[in-house]
Amino acid sequence: MNQSEAFLDERVRMAAEAFQFLKSTTVAQRAAFMHAVADKIEGLGAELLETAHAETALPLPRLTGEKARTVGQWRTYANAVASGIYAEARIDLANSETGKSDIRKSNVGIGPVVVFGASNFPFAFSTAGGDTASAIGAGCPVIVKGHSGHTQTSTIMAEAITAVIKEIGWPEGVFSHILGNNIEGTDTKIGAYLTAHPLVKAVGFTGSYWGGKALFDIANQREEPIPVFAEMGSINPVFAFTHLLADRAEVLAQEYAASLTLGVGQFCTNPGVFVAVKGDGLERFKKALASAIVATAPATMLNTGIYAHYEKNKTTLSSQVDVAIIAESGIAAAQGQGSPAVVSTSASNFLKNRVLSEEVFGPFAVVVEAENDAEVLAIARQLKGQLTITIAATKEDVNEHQDIIHVVKDKAGRILFNGMPTGVEVVYAMQHGGPFPSCTDPRFTSVGPDSVKRFVRPLAFQNWPDEFLPEELKNENPLGIARIVDGAVVTTKSI
Amino acid sequence: MNQSEAFLDERVRMAAEAFQFLKSTTVAQRAAFMHAVADKIEGLGAELLETAHAETALPLPRLTGEKARTVGQWRTYANAVASGIYAEARIDLANSETGKSDIRKSNVGIGPVVVFGASNFPFAFSTAGGDTASAIGAGCPVIVKGHSGHTQTSTIMAEAITAVIKEIGWPEGVFSHILGNNIEGTDTKIGAYLTAHPLVKAVGFTGSYWGGKALFDIANQREEPIPVFAEMGSINPVFAFTHLLADRAEVLAQEYAASLTLGVGQFCTNPGVFVAVKGDGLERFKKALASAIVATAPATMLNTGIYAHYEKNKTTLSSQVDVAIIAESGIAAAQGQGSPAVVSTSASNFLKNRVLSEEVFGPFAVVVEAENDAEVLAIARQLKGQLTITIAATKEDVNEHQDIIHVVKDKAGRILFNGMPTGVEVVYAMQHGGPFPSCTDPRFTSVGPDSVKRFVRPLAFQNWPDEFLPEELKNENPLGIARIVDGAVVTTKSI
Numbered sequence: 001m002n003q004s005e006a007f008l009d010e011r012v013r014m015a016a017e018a019f020q021f022l023k024s025t026t027v028a029q030r031a032a033f034m035h036a037v038a039d040k041i042e043g044l045g046a047e048l049l050e051t052a053h054a055e056t057a058l059p060l061p062r063l064t065g066e067k068a069r070t071v072g073q074w075r076t077y078a079n080a081v082a083s084g085i086y087a088e089a090r091i092d093l094a095n096s097e098t099g100k101s102d103i104r105k106s107n108v109g110i111g112p113v114v115v116f117g118a119s120n121f122p123f124a125f126s127t128a129g130g131d132t133a134s135a136i137g138a139g140c141p142v143i144v145k146g147h148s149g150h151t152q153t154s155t156i157m158a159e160a161i162t163a164v165i166k167e168i169g170w171p172e173g174v175f176s177h178i179l180g181n182n183i184e185g186t187d188t189k190i191g192a193y194l195t196a197h198p199l200v201k202a203v204g205f206t207g208s209y210w211g212g213k214a215l216f217d218i219a220n221q222r223e224e225p226i227p228v229f230a231e232m233g234s235i236n237p238v239f240a241f242t243h244l245l246a247d248r249a250e251v252l253a254q255e256y257a258a259s260l261t262l263g264v265g266q267f268c269t270n271p272g273v274f275v276a277v278k279g280d281g282l283e284r285f286k287k288a289l290a291s292a293i294v295a296t297a298p299a300t301m302l303n304t305g306i307y308a309h310y311e312k313n314k315t316t317l318s319s320q321v322d323v324a325i326i327a328e329s330g331i332a333a334a335q336g337q338g339s340p341a342v343v344s345t346s347a348s349n350f351l352k353n354r355v356l357s358e359e360v361f362g363p364f365a366v367v368v369e370a371e372n373d374a375e376v377l378a379i380a381r382q383l384k385g386q387l388t389i390t391i392a393a394t395k396e397d398v399n400e401h402q403d404i405i406h407v408v409k410d411k412a413g414r415i416l417f418n419g420m421p422t423g424v425e426v427v428y429a430m431q432h433g434g435p436f437p438s439c440t441d442p443r444f445t446s447v448g449p450d451s452v453k454r455f456v457r458p459l460a461f462q463n464w465p466d467e468f469l470p471e472e473l474k475n476e477n478p479l480g481i482a483r484i485v486d487g488a489v490v491t492t493k494s495i
Numbered sequence: 496m497n498q499s500e501a502f503l504d505e506r507v508r509m510a511a512e513a514f515q516f517l518k519s520t521t522v523a524q525r526a527a528f529m530h531a532v533a534d535k536i537e538g539l540g541a542e543l544l545e546t547a548h549a550e551t552a553l554p555l556p557r558l559t560g561e562k563a564r565t566v567g568q569w570r571t572y573a574n575a576v577a578s579g580i581y582a583e584a585r586i587d588l589a590n591s592e593t594g595k596s597d598i599r600k601s602n603v604g605i606g607p608v609v610v611f612g613a614s615n616f617p618f619a620f621s622t623a624g625g626d627t628a629s630a631i632g633a634g635c636p637v638i639v640k641g642h643s644g645h646t647q648t649s650t651i652m653a654e655a656i657t658a659v660i661k662e663i664g665w666p667e668g669v670f671s672h673i674l675g676n677n678i679e680g681t682d683t684k685i686g687a688y689l690t691a692h693p694l695v696k697a698v699g700f701t702g703s704y705w706g707g708k709a710l711f712d713i714a715n716q717r718e719e720p721i722p723v724f725a726e727m728g729s730i731n732p733v734f735a736f737t738h739l740l741a742d743r744a745e746v747l748a749q750e751y752a753a754s755l756t757l758g759v760g761q762f763c764t765n766p767g768v769f770v771a772v773k774g775d776g777l778e779r780f781k782k783a784l785a786s787a788i789v790a791t792a793p794a795t796m797l798n799t800g801i802y803a804h805y806e807k808n809k810t811t812l813s814s815q816v817d818v819a820i821i822a823e824s825g826i827a828a829a830q831g832q833g834s835p836a837v838v839s840t841s842a843s844n845f846l847k848n849r850v851l852s853e854e855v856f857g858p859f860a861v862v863v864e865a866e867n868d869a870e871v872l873a874i875a876r877q878l879k880g881q882l883t884i885t886i887a888a889t890k891e892d893v894n895e896h897q898d899i900i901h902v903v904k905d906k907a908g909r910i911l912f913n914g915m916p917t918g919v920e921v922v923y924a925m926q927h928g929g930p931f932p933s934c935t936d937p938r939f940t941s942v943g944p945d946s947v948k949r950f951v952r953p954l955a956f957q958n959w960p961d962e963f964l965p966e967e968l969k970n971e972n973p974l975g976i977a978r979i980v981d982g983a984v985v986t987t988k989s990i
Contacts, residue, residue, distance in 0.1 A: 090922075090923040092922035101914060103924040111905070224880075225935065385719075395962070398963055412954075413955060414955040414956075415954070415956060418958060425595060425596060429585040431600050431953045431954065443722070443951070443952045458938070459904060459908065459910070460910070460924055462910070465912065467890070482984065487571075487923060
């Protein structure tokens with residue numbers, strides 16, 4: 001073990017020790033902690049925003065909104081945790097006549113969780129982001145590997161969490177912050193070491209397919225396999241239909257261009273593919289889309305690596321056989337600025353050439369022109385798993401294309417009826433996680449309070465005296481949480 | 496593709512096609528189907544019991560009970576499905592002032608599920624067992640690989656399910672029954688082929704560690720990894736403490752011997768290890784246990800393979816260094832009959848020699864004699880994941896050994912305060928699934944209505960007109976299920 005590994009090992013051991021504390025906390029105690037973190041982040045001033053702006057080039061208004069969103073995540077997850085919904089308490093009382101035992105079950109944290117921060121959300125999907133909040137809400141210590149693209153921002157957030165831990169008197173190991181530039185070894189090695197560590201019990205990741213899949217493979221080849229929740233992005237196709245295009249091709253093009261170029265296209269829900277049957281509506285859409293793209297200014301991307309990837313991937317897709325450029329930004333790009341571009345191809349070519357289905361992280365889209373509905377259906381059938389699929393349609397279109405709607409339900413975690421997929425709301429009903437390869441596990445979401453579910457496991461107690469049960473399962477229900485008692489939901493009443 | 500693979504491929508394709516039907520069924524429709532299956536199984540008469548008895552050597556009273564349990568599983572899971580608890584419907588209404596979208600989410604089946612029947616429960620964990628019931632409840636077609644140990648029993652059960660499918664008019668592909676003796680290729684090859692098939696989306700398995708782990712590895716090396724819920728058994732340690740032993744060593748020995756030898760020890764919750772500190776109480780326990788074991792008759796095991804494994808493993812463990820035989824059945828065993836035996840060893844030897852922690856499937860136990868509490872704690876810490884851990888203790892014992900109790904909470908899915916772990920009740924609060932290697936995924940249970948959760952994934956609808964939403968999410972709540980609307984639980988009211 002070299003010096004870096006010794007450091008990582010020590011932090012993991014501290015997390016494992018802290019788990020011994022955390023697993024005895026109640027949902028109410030964890031919710032109180034989470035609100036304290038929310039307060040602390042809320043109190044961070046201009047320094048946080050300016051540091052993040054300098055590190056990521058994201059505009060200050062966007063960062064201000066993302067900070068509010070991050071605070072909101074801690075608060076809404078805290079409230080959900082406090083309500084007991086993720087304790088999933090079930091009580092089946094003893095029956096002396098049948099000899100049935102008293103059995104009670106509630107969820108506990110799964111153990112130490114390693115979180116890999118994302119490049120594109122320095123607050124909401126990073127050090128103090130949704131993975132960290134949901135893991136702590138579940139009762140799990142967290143070891144964050146901060147993203148190399150915004151280490152100072154990450155450090156400010158880590159210090160906020162650490163300050164709350166000190167104030168509230170929790171063990172230091174509840175939260176660790178690892179930065180690649182502080183220790184030897186590449187980021188990849190750090191990630192591999194942490195994921196393989198026997199005391200680590202789950203991983204949360206937001207990033208590229210290759211990064212997420214590598215961690216998934218390491219986790220499943222361990223002696224004790226562990227879950228990896230990797231959100232790896234997708235191409236988020238928009239399927240547009242004729243009645244809708246006839247009604248509002250130009251408005252749709254405006255909405256689509258705005259979504260595609262929002263944040264320089266650096267969202268995992270960026271709508272990178274647009275599919276429609278050829279015709280007057282599609283021609284109008286393309287024309288309006290071209291105008292919008294030509295008028296959209298290039299903007300600085302998150303970092304030079306992402307910029308370089310974007311330019312390379314854009315060139316690769318644009319130079320495929322039978323691909324035509326519809327429009328590029330008419331405004332010159334400075335170094336590091338991603339320049340929007342849209343290309344078109346035929347459905348048959350899109351079906352044949354899988355390169356055209358690869359995600360391009362940035363403001364780039366492929367417009368797929370189908371000869372008929374059968375080709376659109378074939379594309380829907382061939383799609384890999386997606387975070388989102390959007391149906392741009394009138395009700396009449398939906399009624400006429402039930403077959404396509406039916407198929408896309410298998411291909412995404414969230415399907416939209418009009419609107420655009422960017423702007424992932426932090427609500428109970430959000431599903432941010434679709435079938436593979438958009439995610440490693442479509443059964444869970446990484447946005448919304450339900451993200452807490454990823455990091456719990458049930459623990460059943462049979463015939464235990466009330467005094468030894470966790471508060472979530474005691475007769476008098478001191479936390480006042482909803483529980484299923486003998487098969488029926490019971491809220492505040494003691495039993 | 497050879498002829499066998501072509502047959503398997505066809506059945507998987509039929510399942511995938513049937514999924515297109517099943518995914519549009521409501522929780523109410525699936526519950527009605529499940530009750531019809533329960534009725535059909537209930538109506539199966541003496542032929543079923545006699546066939547199972549001939550194939551498994553399990554006594555008729557046990558089989559009668561297991562049949563009732565199986566019927567009960569279909570009914571309780573059906574009622575739980577109908578209640579909507581596993582739809583997990585969440586609705587976040589639109590807000591025109593803030594621009595918030597209408598987002599609604601409920602669970603859908605994950606897709607075709609392959610189920611591997613168990614040897615030791617020909618009804619409850621086999622063809623028409625809990626995995627099949629919970630997968631169909633979730634909305635997933637099922638392909639059962641029937642266990643080779645009871646193919647005729649399996650066929651009778653399969654015919655019952657198929658009959659209901661015909662009566663109710665569902666597609667044939669909702670349920671398939673595969674037997675190794677009907678097609679070419681070994682059971683292992685059939686299992687590997689089905690688990691690797693791209694249209695299969697999850698696997699349920701009950702059996703050995705090697706069988707379950709092999710399927711798990713295949714599933715995770717697919718292009719699209721899928722979840723494998725393998726319940727692989729465990730040694731289910733019993734930790735006994737001094738006050739309890741002082742009070743009732745003899746009664747505990749009777750209970751322990753009865754649990755150990757129940758069903759010739761062929762339960763995954765069989766308590767194969769007993770740990771206590773040396774002393775008068777443990778001596779009394781050993782003496783009473785020896786008497787009970789000597790008096791327990793050998794009995795025919797499920798099949799010759801299991802019998803041969805039992806004898807081999809019993810010999811292996813008994814012949815380890817520093818292992819002494821406490822007692823063996825005093826009654827001669829006929830060929831194929833498993834003969835109960837109990838050995839003892841020191842805690843230091845148990846900690847050192849990992850062979851002694853291996854599961855012996857049958858009526859065999861290791862009594863571990865510790866010098867002090869520190870050795871007991873060391874054993875608790877070293878334990879791998881277990882389905883169950885039993886604490887034989889008085890309240891005073893619990894108060895004096897909080898450290899050990901704290902540790903065992905990390906090591907099992909269910910912890911008992913006295914009583915014995917065999918007899919897994921089919922209730923909401925049951926957790927049948929502990930940390931690896933007792934299971935591949937401790938976050939889920941394979942017994943109880945909650946087993947349905949294994950086979951669903953959430954699907955979110957954004958801004959969809961009410962008429963196109965699944966009934967679980969429509970405004971008027973036609974199914975009357977509990978839903979979380981804007982963060983609060985709402986039961987029957989329309990919104």
